Amino acid sequence: MQTRREFIKTSAAVGAGLALPLGVGTYSAQAAANSSNLRKWLQPLRGLTILGDPNGIPVASGFPDPVFPNTNLYQITAGEFLDQLHPDLPNPTRLWGYWDSTNPVRRHLGGVIVARRGTASRIRVTNSLPARHIIPVDTTIEGANQAQNRIAVHLHGGFVPWVSDGGPFNWWAPDGANGLSFLNGPGSAIFDTIPGSPMRPGQADYYYPNDQSARLMWYHDHAHGITRINAYSGLATGYLLLDGINDAYVASGKVPGLGSTLPVVFQDKVFVSPTTVLTDPTWAAVAHPDVQATGSLWYEHVYDPKVVKLLKGGQYLTPPNPSCIPEFFGDTMLCNGTVYPALTVEAKRYRFMILNACNARFLNINVFRANPRNVDGIDLDPNALFPLNPPGPNIVQIGTEGGFLVQEVTHVSAKPFNPLTLTGNLLLGPAERADVIVDFTGLAGQEFILYNDAPGPFPVGPPTNDYYLGNPKNPLQPITVRNKLTGQKWSTGPDTRQILRIKVVGGAYDPQPAGPILNPNLLDPAPLVPYTTTVAPVPPLPVPAGVPVRDLTLNEDFDPYGRLRQLIGTTAPNGAGGFGLEYTAPVTENVKAGSVEVWRIFNLTADTHPIHFHLVNVQVLSRQPFALKQGVFGPAGLVRGPETNELGWKETVQMHPGEVTTIITKFELPGTPFVVPPSPRTGGYEYVWHCHILEHEEHDMMRPLVVG
Numbered sequence: 001m002q003t004r005r006e007f008i009k010t011s012a013a014v015g016a017g018l019a020l021p022l023g024v025g026t027y028s029a030q031a032a033a034n035s036s037n038l039r040k041w042l043q044p045l046r047g048l049t050i051l052g053d054p055n056g057i058p059v060a061s062g063f064p065d066p067v068f069p070n071t072n073l074y075q076i077t078a079g080e081f082l083d084q085l086h087p088d089l090p091n092p093t094r095l096w097g098y099w100d101s102t103n104p105v106r107r108h109l110g111g112v113i114v115a116r117r118g119t120a121s122r123i124r125v126t127n128s129l130p131a132r133h134i135i136p137v138d139t140t141i142e143g144a145n146q147a148q149n150r151i152a153v154h155l156h157g158g159f160v161p162w163v164s165d166g167g168p169f170n171w172w173a174p175d176g177a178n179g180l181s182f183l184n185g186p187g188s189a190i191f192d193t194i195p196g197s198p199m200r201p202g203q204a205d206y207y208y209p210n211d212q213s214a215r216l217m218w219y220h221d222h223a224h225g226i227t228r229i230n231a232y233s234g235l236a237t238g239y240l241l242l243d244g245i246n247d248a249y250v251a252s253g254k255v256p257g258l259g260s261t262l263p264v265v266f267q268d269k270v271f272v273s274p275t276t277v278l279t280d281p282t283w284a285a286v287a288h289p290d291v292q293a294t295g296s297l298w299y300e301h302v303y304d305p306k307v308v309k310l311l312k313g314g315q316y317l318t319p320p321n322p323s324c325i326p327e328f329f330g331d332t333m334l335c336n337g338t339v340y341p342a343l344t345v346e347a348k349r350y351r352f353m354i355l356n357a358c359n360a361r362f363l364n365i366n367v368f369r370a371n372p373r374n375v376d377g378i379d380l381d382p383n384a385l386f387p388l389n390p391p392g393p394n395i396v397q398i399g400t401e402g403g404f405l406v407q408e409v410t411h412v413s414a415k416p417f418n419p420l421t422l423t424g425n426l427l428l429g430p431a432e433r434a435d436v437i438v439d440f441t442g443l444a445g446q447e448f449i450l451y452n453d454a455p456g457p458f459p460v461g462p463p464t465n466d467y468y469l470g471n472p473k474n475p476l477q478p479i480t481v482r483n484k485l486t487g488q489k490w491s492t493g494p495d496t497r498q499i500l501r502i503k504v505v506g507g508a509y510d511p512q513p514a515g516p517i518l519n520p521n522l523l524d525p526a527p528l529v530p531y532t533t534t535v536a537p538v539p540p541l542p543v544p545a546g547v548p549v550r551d552l553t554l555n556e557d558f559d560p561y562g563r564l565r566q567l568i569g570t571t572a573p574n575g576a577g578g579f580g581l582e583y584t585a586p587v588t589e590n591v592k593a594g595s596v597e598v599w600r601i602f603n604l605t606a607d608t609h610p611i612h613f614h615l616v617n618v619q620v621l622s623r624q625p626f627a628l629k630q631g632v633f634g635p636a637g638l639v640r641g642p643e644t645n646e647l648g649w650k651e652t653v654q655m656h657p658g659e660v661t662t663i664i665t666k667f668e669l670p671g672t673p674f675v676v677p678p679s680p681r682t683g684g685y686e687y688v689w690h691c692h693i694l695e696h697e698e699h700d701m702m703r704p705l706v707v708g
Ligand SMILES: [Cu+2]
Pocket: 566, 607, 608, 609, 610, 691, 692, 693, 696, 697, 701
């Protein structure tokens, strides 16, 4: 595998003659602050209140909508609150987040909505955020030089009308100020129509038709210029959609029911610790007075040329503080909203709906049997830097973020991430989901560790972004602490490898019925290009005759401050020596409603980008290395088909460095009980597509997608 530096040489050669700034990024980001040594596995994993966990993540209640037929109305508040995320933190953590306006309970990741196909949702969101952000705001980012408490609620994965998509220009503030594409606030002819309940400034409505197949979606903030810090602060939660096909799988016994189903949401963070004042001396000056105490959320705000490439002198300005950074990697993993929780299960089958909600961190998930004689649980091979522990049960994947697969895929531990082949076990980029079944039958008394070894940045990142006991190249090391009274020993963080501990207790017998779990004929909707095999390696799928092909690029350059910046563009030179276009540049992806298109997306950078499409799900057709000759992009090298766990629908797709990823999609629009007006900003139905590494999306790897 090429190192990042070698890739740059190669891609520079590829671009020779055009003087393109290809793959320019070399960085080894290490956070300037680190979390305390928090003890692992002290607290239970939060489930959902609707599934019987009273201390779980609160689920919002819906009521029949007095205006729209077959619709439930939810009332959600976006605001600031405190939540104790770990017993060792001396203070509860100040968070931003959602809660059910009719329920006083406020917890991290709260506001979960559970909906059924056939019944739409209307969400009335009240923005009650305070004026000052809990994370320092870089006002040099496009869109960020406005109120700090702007929000835009995006249903990630939702098949929704553009006025409810919550794109960047859909933002609004508590005082009613709003963005250029905001048509869903007070006075809205569509939404401000509830008898006796007029909308107030600071409120907005979103209508989700829910006319799509069962899946775990999530809704999170998308406001222009502050998406990455709003989501990091906590403005993100789950949205579970169920349907009749899912019911049938559960009724047949092939898929565990809701009582044995858990969302599993991973996020990496850093918390302010007693050393932050020393390692990050300007935090006190740039961050809110209320986020100075130990346990507050910390986020990198210094663009440090020692760890991130920075162009200086000449025409370049000096980066501000606070500044954006290319990618944020935390040192502490949260699952379902708290730090290092443990899950207790019975010895039977469970369904886990896994969401990678990290800002930038990929996950490669294996399951290991914990060693009870080792406080850390993991016996690390000192050479391979990978566990020697026996593997745990298989991970049987039945779905992605786009719904069920055509056929289940079994991930057999242990498969470390391999940077040569870009393969591992269950590999999830930011925003990707995996709907999986794990069978703990016969394993009572054992403990298992969900283990992540994906590098950050992906696929080639420095060991200093990888946090685990025994990492020889990371000065930040976990420790072992002993309770003097009981003698009990605990291993601590920082740890981004052990992402969940599972303890199996005695149990219920729940056998997997014989035969395949999934019926390929039930893929909903049917694939645009039929699958002829599900056996790996899947051959590349052909571009159907007559379907128009659109060529696009993923790019990297430097902004006016000399900072690394990621961009999406077409294959037409942009006049500045590259192909990348800023988000606010004129629309280039104008598509016809109902049309089918193939997109070939050429990645000119050194990173894998999880590219997310609003409105549509896509089918992955192929991946292939490419060459750029005399300004012409052309495939070069071995072409391969989709991964077996991509055989179905996707809305976030890993696009690897030096490769062209080919996808096909149909730009259908959802039905609505109202006429949808065009966007005043773009004149069409305005969506976006972007990288879901949130620091990339913000600066500036996002483009409008306009359906007309
Ligand atoms: Cu990216």
